[in-house]
Amino acid sequence: MKRKVRINKVAIFTLITIILVLIVGCTLALNYFGKESVRLKMKGYSSKVIDKIIKDEEITKYALNNKKDNLLIELINVDEFKFSNLDKYKSYKKDNKDVTSKDLVYLVNNDYTEYDYSPNLIEFINSKYYLKTRLDRYLAYQEDHQDLEVKEIIKRVNSNIDYDFYTNVEKTDTSYGYQMICNKHYNIGTYVPSNIVSVASTYLKPGYGGYLDKEVYAAYIEMYNAAKKENLNILVQSPYRSYNTQSSIYNNYVKKDGKEKADTYSARAGYSEHQTALAIDFATKTTTGLSNSDFGQTKEFKWLQDNAYKYGFILRYPKGEEYITGYMYESWHYRYIGKEAAKIVHDENITYEEYFTYYVLKK
Numbered sequence: 001m002k003r004k005v006r007i008n009k010v011a012i013f014t015l016i017t018i019i020l021v022l023i024v025g026c027t028l029a030l031n032y033f034g035k036e037s038v039r040l041k042m043k044g045y046s047s048k049v050i051d052k053i054i055k056d057e058e059i060t061k062y063a064l065n066n067k068k069d070n071l072l073i074e075l076i077n078v079d080e081f082k083f084s085n086l087d088k089y090k091s092y093k094k095d096n097k098d099v100t101s102k103d104l105v106y107l108v109n110n111d112y113t114e115y116d117y118s119p120n121l122i123e124f125i126n127s128k129y130y131l132k133t134r135l136d137r138y139l140a141y142q143e144d145h146q147d148l149e150v151k152e153i154i155k156r157v158n159s160n161i162d163y164d165f166y167t168n169v170e171k172t173d174t175s176y177g178y179q180m181i182c183n184k185h186y187n188i189g190t191y192v193p194s195n196i197v198s199v200a201s202t203y204l205k206p207g208y209g210g211y212l213d214k215e216v217y218a219a220y221i222e223m224y225n226a227a228k229k230e231n232l233n234i235l236v237q238s239p240y241r242s243y244n245t246q247s248s249i250y251n252n253y254v255k256k257d258g259k260e261k262a263d264t265y266s267a268r269a270g271y272s273e274h275q276t277a278l279a280i281d282f283a284t285k286t287t288t289g290l291s292n293s294d295f296g297q298t299k300e301f302k303w304l305q306d307n308a309y310k311y312g313f314i315l316r317y318p319k320g321e322e323y324i325t326g327y328m329y330e331s332w333h334y335r336y337i338g339k340e341a342a343k344i345v346h347d348e349n350i351t352y353e354e355y356f357t358y359y360v361l362k363k
């Protein structure tokens, strides 16, 4: 009798222990398999991807409720990945199988889905001076000029060279002040600058005279004095010109050389930078006219090449850039754009056309 009771006690104890172990085990197991990371693991996601997924509640919910998403796995490691764009990534990827994860995220995030993926597209986007607003023009120009590098296409289109000179002309926005542009694509109309001062005879090439914007005049004098210390005389030959003056100058050249030739060296009325009062044709004591074989050979010119930008001036029509500026090389024609801008133009070795579009207009 006594033995039986003992056996029963042992049996009950064992049974209770087993039940307890089962309860604890089941709870632990439920806990374990209920864990999001474990459930994701069971769906086939790697620990590394899971770490990223569970950082975001929405992505976690999506991953748990859908089958393993290979594109999600591919893109979640890209820094700019946006879960809200997942459907767009999928649809772009479907049409552009070659696109890399990084490019896919970039193109969708930045609204490029209307463009087919190609390394060429990415090259444009990654190029300096690239402007998204001009992409269609870049691509159109490239169609007709397949031999050109992307960099050159951007340079030309930013300078509006995809349009013939004196076509697609826009009005010069004079509110840009020292950064305004006036060229064969920007017409200044009959604009008259308001803040002009007369150039003193000390600074003038004998026999010449005229007006300049006040700040430009002050910057010029600062430059004149600096050059003077090196026994150089940078004199003003032709500063501000009014619409009417330019009109008669241009018309005389047309009479003399014909329109086509005159257009290479003289601006039509309303298109001359001299009308801004921000441009100056320089001379020296010894130069006799405005020519590269004359002024372009002087010490003053050499000095200007190294120093003009420090005073806010740039050589406006450089050698080799005739197809961009629309004018033949003019070693004597300088334009004031302010010190900061002039330093960029100088350091980056770009024309004002390129500078204006990229740094001022920005579109």
Ligand SMILES: [Zn+2]
Pocket: 238, 274, 279, 280, 281, 332, 333, 334
């Ligand atoms: Zn000039």
